[in-house]
Amino acid sequence: MKVDHAVSAYVVYKQSLGMRFATEARTLKSFSKSVGDVDFDRVGPELVRRFLDGNGPLTLFWHRKFGVLTGFYRFCLARGYVRTVPLPPRAPKCPQAFTGYIYSEAEIKLLLQAAAARTRCNIDASTSRTLLLLLYATGLRISEALHLNLADVDLNERVLQVRETKFYKTRLVPIGTDLTEVLREYALQRFKRPPSDPDAPFLLTRRGQRVSRAGAEEAFKQLREQAGVRRNDGARYQPRLHDLRHSFALTRLVHWYREGADVQRLLPQLATYLGHVHITGTQRYLSMTPELLQQACLRFERFVFGGTDHA
Known part of the structure; x- marks a missing residue:
């Protein structure tokens, strides 16, 4: 049996169980392309390790690929597609978790200025600006923003309908007056x-087609470089388009602290707004920045020395 045939069988099996399995399917197709059009029995440890290691440093993506291949080979072994499993006996130590970048208001203005100057790109200045503001003001996932249809954008009621998201949920996302006017x-x-x-x-796009995720991320990379927005904290990765979601969540938290709101009571509401099933998913986005730390310290001082703030 060829590798790509085994991959197709595995993906069909997983999807028959009700799983979307889209990300894993892309990983397995990349694996099939990496090892080439060969019989399954000819895929040895060296080919597998070459796919896992890639060309860059060890990242969490190595472990995601390893996990996908582990399930794939377990499936193939049970059905007799292979006789041995050429995966490494153990995975290397997992690197430190990635920390999202939090954009300042000044950096957002620089990105918008760079977007306004776009002339030679499949995604024009208007679409670039609108996408940036949409993500920054709502915290939508990139895929959610790009999959919005005309019927999903109700400007009269000032609400977006986000359909069948990451967790097969459809939710309504209220938007403010400023973003409504932008849209x-x-x-x-x-x-x-x-x-x-x-x-x-x-x-x-300029051609009247739906903006793809790859196109949006490449356009943002060009914008970021043009705007001069860079990380200076020694991290391997430069700021990403997805980090606008991190920035939205953290900005909302800081505003609540400043307003003296009950943050613990409001966190579940933020999780629902972001489309998370559990609040733990939201906590990943709440990095401890100097501004957030300052607001938390001020809240603690008021709690200790008098006042009615909630912890």
Whole structure:
């Protein structure tokens, strides 16, 4: 049996169980492409290790690939597709967890200025600006923003409908007045003649097609470099488009601290707004920045020396 045939069988099996399995399927297709069009029995430890190691430093992605291949080979071994498992006997020590980047307001302005100057790109200035503000103001996942259709953007009621997200949930996301006007301006500019199809994409490329995630991330990389927004904390990765989600969550938390709100009571609401099933998913986004630490210290001082703030 060829590797790609085994991959197809495994993906069909997983999806038949009700699993979306999209990310894992992409990993397995990359594995199949990496080892080539060969019989399964010819895939030895060296080919597997070459796929796992890649060309860069060891990251958490190594462990994700290892986990996907472990399940894949367990499936194939049980069905007699292979006789041996060429995976490493043990995985290397997991590197330190990645810490998201928190954009300052000044950096957001620099990114918006860079977006306004875009001339030679499949994603024009208007779409770039709208996507940045949409992510920064709502904390949507990139895929959620890009999959919005015309019918999902209700500017009269000021609400977005995010359909079948990461956890197979559909949720309503209220938006503020400022973002509503941004989206209304974009809609008027992009859709001179309103499309008759409510399932038409909201965010468009210059050619009138739905913006892809790869295209959005590449465009953002160019924007970031043009704006001069960089990490200086020694991290391996530069700021990402997804980090706008981290920035939204942390900014909301800081605002609640400043307002004297009951943060512990409001955290479940933030988790629901972000589309998390459990509050632990939200806690990953709440990095301890100097501003957040300052607000937490002020809250603690008021609690110790008098006042009614909640801990």
